[in-house]
Amino acid sequence: MTKPNDVFSRIDTDLNTTSSKQLIEQQAAHWLLIQDELDLDQKAQFEQWLIIDPEHERIYRSLEEALSLVEQVPVAQSSDPEVLVEQLNNSSKVTMSTDKSAVNHHVYRWFAVAASVMLICMLGWFGLEQQEVSPVIAQQIYQTETAQVETYQLVDGSVVTLGPDSKLLVSISNQARSLKLLSGEGYFDVVSDKARPFVVSSEQVNITVIGTEFNVRFNPSSIQVAVAEGQVEVELQDKHAKLQAGEVIIADHNRGLSQLTSIDPRLIDDWQQGQLIYHDAPLNHIVAQLNRYYVGQIIVVGDTVEQLRVTASFSTQDIPSVIQDLAAMLSLQYTQSGDTWLLTKPAMVKTN
Incomplete structure (x- = not known):
């Protein structure tokens, strides 16, 4: 740690x-x-x-x-x-x-x-009412690099594991525990404290818990929240959803909150074990996560290609092999130039 x-x-x-x-x-x-x-x-x-x-x-x-x-x-x-x-x-x-x-x-x-x-x-400059005072704040920034996974213990005893290329701002007082996930992915094991709700925000999404284990992942234009233990409440644009253990939801900035779907709680922290497991996930979401493990860059060309769905599991230890596996699975063409990979539709071949 x-x-x-x-x-x-x-x-x-x-x-x-x-x-x-x-x-x-x-x-x-x-x-x-x-x-x-x-x-x-x-x-x-x-x-x-x-x-x-x-x-x-x-x-x-x-x-x-x-x-x-x-x-x-x-x-x-x-x-x-x-x-x-x-x-x-x-x-x-x-x-x-x-x-x-x-x-x-x-x-x-x-x-x-x-x-x-x-x-x-x-x-009315802040639009807030005066309430009881609350001394003492502890504030830290936690940040990981590409392909780096780190675990941190917060001052309240909660534990956060950050995935690669992630950034988290933590502010804790004697009345509130507020965290802001600025990028990447985090798994949160929260110490129960009914007097101080644990709130994780990411862009316009707020996740509120008392004591639980859950995962928050940045996706292009959306945030994925999955609960391993306990219960959390997710808020986006005045819409609310309560998740139990084994449930996952997508908070999309354009489409709002998705329907709750089931997930094996044992798979929620798969990335901590060096595995990435996907079920009917769009290719652009997968590539966004792969890029956090890869020192180069993976680029998907074409909107239709980005939305291709994938159900599979991959190891984070060999990202170039994952790219080739995705290309074969989806009948795509890959092109490599140094550390940059392109995934595209195969070129059309003209026949006489």
């Missing part, structure tokens, strides 16, 4: 964390609070945090803008953030009447950031 690529230290804050979006808001508020105190390493961490997800920078800049507005309000007139909001609403520009140097700068900035968050909430 390898150590995670821990690019973020633990963060203490007093703001709410009950969803993935709220986790980002909590982190943004923390960074804004300590912005004037960052050393070089912390500044590098902050820049890394900003670029991980466009939503990070969007929320941080919104909070930064709100802070600039709050700092125009005469703090000496009130210690109540709601009064500050009222003052701000009554005056678009107020001259600061309190000498900041006369008060502790850190306390002042904490108050200003807190007032900014309340301002944003009350003006």
Whole structure:
């Protein structure tokens, strides 16, 4: 079991964390609070945090803008953030009447950031309601390379196995466990914790569990979720489906949620055993997974070829042989140039 690529230290804050979006808001508020105190390493961490997800920078800049507005309000007139909001609403520009140097700068900035968050909430910039506070976040990025499979233990005791060429962002607080699969495939063995639902998101798909084992796989334009133990709920575009052990579903960005189908739970983590098992799978989905195990590139030419269906099992140890087997099975032609392979329909032969 390898150590995670821990690019973020633990963060203490007093703001709410009950969803993935709220986790980002909590982190943004923390960074804004300590912005004037960052050393070089912390500044590098902050820049890394900003670029991980466009939503990070969007929320941080919104909070930064709100802070600039709050700092125009005469703090000496009130210690109540709601009064500050009222003052701000009554005056678009107020001259600061309190000498900041006369008060502790850190306390002042904490108050200003807190007032900014309340301002944003009350003006509907985030569209969220204030809830109970939740200190402490642990955030890591886990990433694998081509043909690499790694297993990681999270701070809550859950275990994640990432397939090749995969990237996972993990944010865990004392009220929420939010993970974002950015690419590739992951198998999740989740420690049960009813007070902290375990939520895995991937593009527009959300998978919520309490304690279970399940697999999430990136496919072209869709996400596949398969449950080995327990139960999960999958959400896509306001549509919901509950999966039991031995069930699989496809969340397609264009077609929505598929019908539930059965799968042998023993086959869900086949790729961890060096095997790829497919049942009536489209060729483009298979090739997308094969490319995560291959240092070169496999290209399928033609929409009709991409949608050819395959039921078969392959070893991940010899991808070129798998390509040749697929070509023979589907009566396709393969062309190799270095580490690049093309799968196409056979050329038509003219006869006299």
